[in-house]
Amino acid sequence: MKKVTKKVLAERLAERLGISKSKAVETLNAVVEIIQESLVKEGAVELRGVGTLKVEEKPATEKKIFGKVTKIPARKVVKLVTSKSLKEKLNG
Secondary structure (H helix, E strand, C coil): CCCCCHHHHHHHHHHHHCCCHHHHHHHHHHHHHHHHHHHHHCCEEEECCCEEEEEEEECCEEEEECCEEEEECCEEEEEEEECHHHHHHHCC
16 A cells, blocks of 8 residues: 655645645645644544544553553544545445
């Protein structure tokens, strides 16, 4: 599986919109910042055609690793709930 980086996304954005790569990078960085801020403030971001990013709380846990108990503190994580249209595209 090959990853698409932010650089590649910016290049594709520049090509699709007919803008400079630097403007595309600036735009993409602004979108990423807005998504991050929205997740912190509102706890969810819906991107139609992709899915919904949701902040979830994970409780503290203990894991046994190589015979030693390691405590993992409670934390927040971001989960992607995939949209129906993306699921259909992925699965044909």
